[in-house]
Amino acid sequence: MYVTKPTNAPSQVGGAEGGSRYNRREWRLCLLCAVAVVSAPLAAAGQVAPSKSKQDSIARADSIARADSIALVKQLEKELGAGGDTANAPAAQGPRATGGYMNIGFVALTDAGWSSASDIGAIQRGDHDPHVNGFTMPNAEISLDGAVDPYFKGFSNIVLKIDSAGETGVELEEAYALTTSLPANLQLKFGQFFAEFGRQNPQHPHSWAFVDVPLVLARMFGPEGLRSQGLRLSWLLPTPFYTEAMVAVMNPTGGTASSFRSPDSPDIHGGVLDDRPINSLGDMLFVPRINTSFDLTETQTIVLGGSAAFGPNNSGPSARTEVYGLDAYWKWKPAAAQAGFPFLSLQTEWLWRHYDAAQRAAESDPLVTLPAEVLRDDGAYAQVLWGIKPRIVAGLRGEVAHGNGSAFISEQRINQSRISPNLTWYPTEFSKFRVQYNYDNRRDIGTDHSIWFQFEFLLGAHAAHKF
Amino acid sequence: MRLIQLCKGIGIALVASFVVQSTAAAQIRVVATTPDLAAVAREIGGDRVNVVALAKPTEDPHFVDAKPSFIVTLNRADALIDGGAELELGWLPPLLENARNGKIAAGAPGRIVASEGIRLVEIPTSFDRSKGDIHSLGNPHFMIDPLNVKIVARNIATHFAQIDPKSAATYSANLSKFNTRLDTKLAQWQQQLAPYKGAKIVTYHRDFPYLAQRFGLVTLDELEPKPGIAPSPAHLAQVIGKMKANNAKVILVQPFQNRKTAETVARQTGAVVIDAPQQPGAAANASTYFDSMDNLVRAIASGLGAQK
Numbered sequence: 029m030y031v032t033k034p035t036n037a038p039s040q041v042g043g044a045e046g047g048s049r050y051n052r053r054e055w056r057l058c059l060l061c062a063v064a065v066v067s068a069p070l071a072a073a074g075q076v077a078p079s080k081s082k083q084d085s086i087a088r089a090d091s092i093a094r095a096d097s098i099a100l101v102k103q104l105e106k107e108l109g110a111g112g113d114t115a116n117a118p119a120a121q122g123p124r125a126t127g128g129y130m131n132i133g134f135v136a137l138t139d140a141g142w143s144s145a146s147d148i149g150a151i152q153r154g155d156h157d158p159h160v161n162g163f164t165m166p167n168a169e170i171s172l173d174g175a176v177d178p179y180f181k182g183f184s185n186i187v188l189k190i191d192s193a194g195e196t197g198v199e200l201e202e203a204y205a206l207t208t209s210l211p212a213n214l215q216l217k218f219g220q221f222f223a224e225f226g227r228q229n230p231q232h233p234h235s236w237a238f239v240d241v242p243l244v245l246a247r248m249f250g251p252e253g254l255r256s257q258g259l260r261l262s263w264l265l266p267t268p269f270y271t272e273a274m275v276a277v278m279n280p281t282g283g284t285a286s287s288f289r290s291p292d293s294p295d296i297h298g299g300v301l302d303d304r305p306i307n308s309l310g311d312m313l314f315v316p317r318i319n320t321s322f323d324l325t326e327t328q329t330i331v332l333g334g335s336a337a338f339g340p341n342n343s344g345p346s347a348r349t350e351v352y353g354l355d356a357y358w359k360w361k362p363a364a365a366q367a368g369f370p371f372l373s374l375q376t377e378w379l380w381r382h383y384d385a386a387q388r389a390a391e392s393d394p395l396v397t398l399p400a401e402v403l404r405d406d407g408a409y410a411q412v413l414w415g416i417k418p419r420i421v422a423g424l425r426g427e428v429a430h431g432n433g434s435a436f437i438s439e440q441r442i443n444q445s446r447i448s449p450n451l452t453w454y455p456t457e458f459s460k461f462r463v464q465y466n467y468d469n470r471r472d473i474g475t476d477h478s479i480w481f482q483f484e485f486l487l488g489a490h491a492a493h494k495f
Numbered sequence: 496m497r498l499i500q501l502c503k504g505i506g507i508a509l510v511a512s513f514v515v516q517s518t519a520a521a522q523i524r525v526v527a528t529t530p531d532l533a534a535v536a537r538e539i540g541g542d543r544v545n546v547v548a549l550a551k552p553t554e555d556p557h558f559v560d561a562k563p564s565f566i567v568t569l570n571r572a573d574a575l576i577d578g579g580a581e582l583e584l585g586w587l588p589p590l591l592e593n594a595r596n597g598k599i600a601a602g603a604p605g606r607i608v609a610s611e612g613i614r615l616v617e618i619p620t621s622f623d624r625s626k627g628d629i630h631s632l633g634n635p636h637f638m639i640d641p642l643n644v645k646i647v648a649r650n651i652a653t654h655f656a657q658i659d660p661k662s663a664a665t666y667s668a669n670l671s672k673f674n675t676r677l678d679t680k681l682a683q684w685q686q687q688l689a690p691y692k693g694a695k696i697v698t699y700h701r702d703f704p705y706l707a708q709r710f711g712l713v714t715l716d717e718l719e720p721k722p723g724i725a726p727s728p729a730h731l732a733q734v735i736g737k738m739k740a741n742n743a744k745v746i747l748v749q750p751f752q753n754r755k756t757a758e759t760v761a762r763q764t765g766a767v768v769i770d771a772p773q774q775p776g777a778a779a780n781a782s783t784y785f786d787s788m789d790n791l792v793r794a795i796a797s798g799l800g801a802q803k
Contacts, residue, residue, distance in 0.1 A: 181592065208600065209597050209600070213570065213595050215593070264570055267567075268567075270563035270566055270567045272563075321562070322564070323562060329560070329563075361560060364554065365555065366555065366751050366752060366753055367555055367557070367558050367723075368555070418725060418753075456628065491589075492586050493561065493585075493589070
């Protein structure tokens with residue numbers, strides 16, 4: 029109940045990251061909405077924000093009404109002598125009836141560093157990677173979550189980021205509801221969300237063990253990862269060990285559906301976009317996944333997964349893309365770990381893509397026709413994390429990505445590799461310092477060295493980390 | 496198409512899942528977040544229940560990994576006992592989100608909030624993380640006060656009777672038996688610690704205030720400068736000074752806390768470091784709540800006694 033069970037302002041909510049760029053007017057609108065969303069619970073918590081807009085005054089009126097009802101219920105409780113056990117009266121939770129119906133968190137990343145590459149964006153392809161010599165604010169994220177009602181939980185991540193030109197972009201990175209009470213171990217998710225493909229794609233930058241997105245994920249899923257609007261059905265299988273099967277049906281269109289119908293696809297296939305409509309279910313993006321886990325011993329756990337993504341691409345009227353992935357995660361943590369340390373973990377993902385490019389007019393010169401061809405790419409990364417002692421983690425990641433020869437030479441599809449050692453210090457769970465060195469090697473371009481520092485702080489609720 | 500085959504496969508597996516679920520076990524399946532809650536549940540449930548704990552007895556209950564196997568355990572549970580005071584905040588919510596088990600949803604008879612009715616101490620009046628990682632509902636380490644455990648036992652018995660009314664009489668009888676034994680034991684523990692009333696203790700984390708309160712001990716300071724913040728040399732120097740000035744001679748540490756830090760302080764102050772696990776099962780010979788408390792009280796009494 030609202031009054032007697034005050035939820036805590038500081039508790040949990042997760043990290044997140046980013047999406048498509050909006051023009052200035054749109055992002056101001058988004059910002060206004062975000063402010064309205066955030067100010068309502070703040071006002072309810074008694075910290076009435078200065079009333080500048082209509083939203084604020086509505087929020088304030090709400091908060092006054094709520095304060096009145098709290099007072100009334102408190103008075104009634106007094107009169108009725110609520111409390112149960114006389115010897116051990118319930119804890120007095122007096123001044124803390126803040127009544128937050130949702131957890132609110134804010135997490136901000138700051139990167140700083142230098143790279144020998146003249147085209148940093150070509151080796152740091154992720155939108156939440158550092159992308160200039162100097163400072164980058166690649167991800168400042170407001171996360172909201174809570175129970176909608178007895179049947180749904182709601183989550184949202186609103187990301188602000190400053191691009192290499194210094195412009196702020198806003199994106200509705202995720203906004204989805206999750207069912208809590210479907211029968212037969214089923215669960216539905218709907219809204220805008222990261223596709224559950226592999227391990228890292230659905231993770232927000234806050235949970236990343238490195239400052240940047242793996243090469244192969246940026247190649248397959250673009251700068252912001254694979255996410256879209258859709259519906260995901262998941263089923264927890266009745267096996268003795270954990271096995272979850274899921275399938276998402278999503279829109280195949282937009283900058284966050286990179287291997288499919290993205291406006292940026294000419295960077296992959298070099299052709300003029302074929303803007304066909306969605307005519308049937310087959311024109312949607314399907315993302316099935318199966319994930320299983322075993323506890324090898326009391327102190328060791330392994331998680332294995334297989335994912336795929338099938339959907340149309342925009343190189344021609346019936347061209348399609350298939351992406352497949354396998355992932356594994358192993359972790360050891362001793363039985364008497366101190367604050368979760370020491371630990372050792374290994375994570376690896378291997379992805380491959382079959383991109384069916386139709387015969388198409390070249391974007392650079394429509395008089396040139398590019399032949400129908402299959403663009404094949406694959407890549408993998410493997411990373412080891414060693415939690416040496418409380419709050420200190422050393423990491424090492426190695427990665428490769430390849431693309432086959434094609435009529436259009438895409439700079440996104442060249443063969444490349446990278447080795448990245450790093451060290452992270454977490455003063456607490458709410459802040460971190462990270463330093464990372466990247467040794468990049470691109471075929472025909474050569475090697476580059478980069479050093480990146482990262483600082484993160486987190487306010488408010490902090491989402492519990494998934495395994 | 497692949498998709499159709501996938502759908503068929505899911506359909507077949509669905510049917511199989513109903514078959515599996517219809518073969519219900521006779522015992523009620525109880526999951527407790529920590530071993531102390533599990534130990535009390537075993538006393539109340541007896542042979543009517545099958546109890547498993549998620550956290551290991553030697554593990555820091557604030558930092559448990561949300562392993563996928565726990566999702567399965569929670570999915571098949573008839574009841575879940577959690578502390579209800581944010582101790583498990585860092586790992587239980589994502590497990591519950593994926594467990595899809597209405598029986599243990601908040602407010603359901605199968606969801607047993609152990610701390611319900613307990614007067615928690617150290618409830619913060621403001622939320623400020625510069626004061627460390629404070630728990631907004633109060634100190635969650637309440638299970639080492641036997642009188643709190645009485646409330647927990649009653650909560651558990653009440654819910655067990657709701658979930659499994661046929662065995663209500665058994666649970667009620669077990670509760671009486673448990674309370675009687677607890678009364679006897681509490682008197683014994685109080686007697687053991689009576690000579691040390693007012694003695695100063697130092698702990699690693701702020702995890703013994705309930706014990707200090709119940710047995711008349713005084714917590715002088717913690718090795719952590721603030722809850723959840725690692726000890727700093729400057730703070731330890733202060734603690735050492737304070738211990739010398741106040742003649743504090745024992746430092747309590749749990750298995751997952753840094754014993755070396757405590758030993759360093761002990762060397763400087765002539766104090767003894769006492770291994771003080773709060774969780775049953777942390778020591779091989781102490782799987783029940785009573786055994787575990789017996790060990791704890793004996794260790795503290797002998798530590799304080801050695802200094803007399």
